[in-house]
Amino acid sequence: MTSLRERQKYHSELMRVLAASKFKNPESENSNVGHRTRKTNRDMGYLETIALYMVSGEDGDVIASASEETKSGINIVLAKNTKARGSTNIQVRITKVGDLTGRLRANMNRAITIYVRSFSTGHHFLDKEEFPKRGQDLKKLWIKAGTTQVFGVEQGLHKILDICQSKPTITDDDPASHRLFQELILAASALADSKFFAVFKADQSDDKSGEDLTSKLWRNLDKIRQYLHIEKLVEFVQDQRRNFTISWVSEEISIPKHMDELRQIEIRKVQEVTVEFGKEHTQIAKTEAQVEKIFESRSLYWKKEKDKFCKNKRIWPKLHAEIQIIHALGEPKTRSSLDVVKPQRAIGCSKRSCLQCWLYMKKINELLCEEWMTAGDHSWPYETAALTGSHPKLDPKGLCDAYVIEMLRKFAISQVKQLYGLQPIQPFHKREKSDENATASGSSDGTSGESDSDSRSESGAKPQSLGRSVHK
Numbered sequence: 001m002t003s004l005r006e007r008q009k010y011h012s013e014l015m016r017v018l019a020a021s022k023f024k025n026p027e028s029e030n031s032n033v034g035h036r037t038r039k040t041n042r043d044m045g046y047l048e049t050i051a052l053y054m055v056s057g058e059d060g061d062v063i064a065s066a067s068e069e070t071k072s073g074i075n076i077v078l079a080k081n082t083k084a085r086g087s088t089n090i091q092v093r094i095t096k097v098g099d100l101t102g103r104l105r106a107n108m109n110r111a112i113t114i115y116v117r118s119f120s121t122g123h124h125f126l127d128k129e130e131f132p133k134r135g136q137d138l139k140k141l142w143i144k145a146g147t148t149q150v151f152g153v154e155q156g157l158h159k160i161l162d163i164c165q166s167k168p169t170i171t172d173d174d175p176a177s178h179r180l181f182q183e184l185i186l187a188a189s190a191l192a193d194s195k196f197f198a199v200f201k202a203d204q205s206d207d208k209s210g211e212d213l214t215s216k217l218w219r220n221l222d223k224i225r226q227y228l229h230i231e232k233l234v235e236f237v238q239d240q241r242r243n244f245t246i247s248w249v250s251e252e253i254s255i256p257k258h259m260d261e262l263r264q265i266e267i268r269k270v271q272e273v274t275v276e277f278g279k280e281h282t283q284i285a286k287t288e289a290q291v292e293k294i295f296e297s298r299s300l301y302w303k304k305e306k307d308k309f310c311k312n313k314r315i316w317p318k319l320h321a322e323i324q325i326i327h328a329l330g331e332p333k334t335r336s337s338l339d340v341v342k343p344q345r346a347i348g349c350s351k352r353s354c355l356q357c358w359l360y361m362k363k364i365n366e367l368l369c370e371e372w373m374t375a376g377d378h379s380w381p382y383e384t385a386a387l388t389g390s391h392p393k394l395d396p397k398g399l400c401d402a403y404v405i406e407m408l409r410k411f412a413i414s415q416v417k418q419l420y421g422l423q424p425i426q427p428f429h430k431r432e433k434s435d436e437n438a439t440a441s442g443s444s445d446g447t448s449g450e451s452d453s454d455s456r457s458e459s460g461a462k463p464q465s466l467g468r469s470v471h472k
Contacts, residue, residue, distance in 0.1 A: 007405060008262050008317060008387050013273045014408040018355070018381035020270045020309040021415045022298045024426070025355060025379035032376055040344040043067065044375050047348025050076060050246075053227060055350040064321035064374075065348040068329055073243035079254060079324035090170055090181070093223050097188060098167030100217040108161060111200050116154040130195050141186035144179060157196055163187035164221070181227075189225035192218060249328045254319065256327075258389035262317045267383065270295065270309040274416060281413045284420050294419045317386035322347050322357045326364060326372050330394050333369045342371040353377035356385035356404065363403040367395055381408075 002010075033041060051063040062081040067074055101108075130153050131138060138156075141163075164187050168180035191197055197218070204214045248254070271288035278284055278291075292310060296302040325347050342365070353361070353374045365371050387405075390398040417423040 004258060004389055005261050009265050009267060011387055011405055012265060012267045012315060012383040014412045015381040015383040016270050017274055017412050020295045021419060023381055023411060023415055028377050028379040030376045037344055040346050043346040047346055048375055051348040051350040062321050063350045064325050066325045066329055076246040077249060077328055079249045079321040081318050081321050095167055096220045097224055098165050101161060101165040104213055104217060112154055112157050115196050115199060131190060138190055144183050160187045160191050164191060185224055185227050188221040189228055192221040192225055249324050253324050253327050262386055265315050267313060267315060269312050278416050278420060282417060282420055282422060315384050317384050319386045320357050322349055322353060322374060323360055323388055327391060330368050331370060332394055345370045345372045347372060347374045349374045355379045355381045359404045359407050360400055363400045
């Protein structure tokens, strides 16, 4: 039997082949809202809000959350891909929105003038045509901002830009700063969903630098407006009239012993792995240069990605947050649970699930007396995703790792056969940053969407104070 380290190397190299060839999981679901019970859908919204609220925005920082009923109340359990280091730095996001708005302000001011002049009617600010999903939020915004008299789309958009550019300083012990943060959340939401901003983004498409700045601004507006859900979360916790705590998974779960064996794994460049894999499974011998050309044809950004895939490298695998949650809270099957309908267990996540987590949950749900799920997945293959090893309670025989590796092998064989012209080319993943955003959970009424455009109430919670953190 090969060692865990050898299996991890093989696993990571397969993930690398899949990523370079832009593998697209045919079973991937952007949102699985149609499969959830009403309770799961409600819980998913609250838990995903917590995950989004706690994430710092640093590279590789992904937060997952789940809940458990205890004798004393509700415990919200958190995990992250990187080491838990406390609360999120909301100020970084606020500053990004302010800086990007400032850099684009002159262009947007001119665009607003042109945009408003293009209409002969529809000058009222709270126009259903201009802000079809944010009418109530805008009313709250002007009340909080002390500006109840705003006339026309032009004046309203300029006021929104003023707020987005303001960069308020948020501190836990200053209620006034919390009100400013709530104003920013509402303004970011209104701007991101306005018809003007959609037109502005489209007009920037011919300008490479402008398009990049505009896309960055939209992504950062989207991060800020995610906090709109927090008021519903606080109301939910208060309605329960029970104590609740927030705790991180223990270090024994986030960094299990087997991770010591997986440090500094050397993986080969993707051309070498593909050539070897192709010989084994297609009996076709290609050169590394030929294989690289094939990968280039599958990528829109190969010049940027070439160094990422075409060199040997050393990786430090990480156990993903969703898997840590299941290790902390999962319950194995018992005789009495074999024929019982499995209860659904929601995991809120700050990003959609990757291929590793999607495969892991598919297998572990067969072994447990419950069905774990996130809001949706993008199924992107990450070479740094760690194998789980054998879990003494949930998976003592290491069946999940065996399943994941076998499925990756099957996926890789199919991809190589497509690359070599032996199978019809299937749709491939044209990956965008927005693919990963955790906006798939939908609202409590069952709606969902990529744009996170469900009607949401304003944020009413203090930043960084959702509960008593009992573990850092």
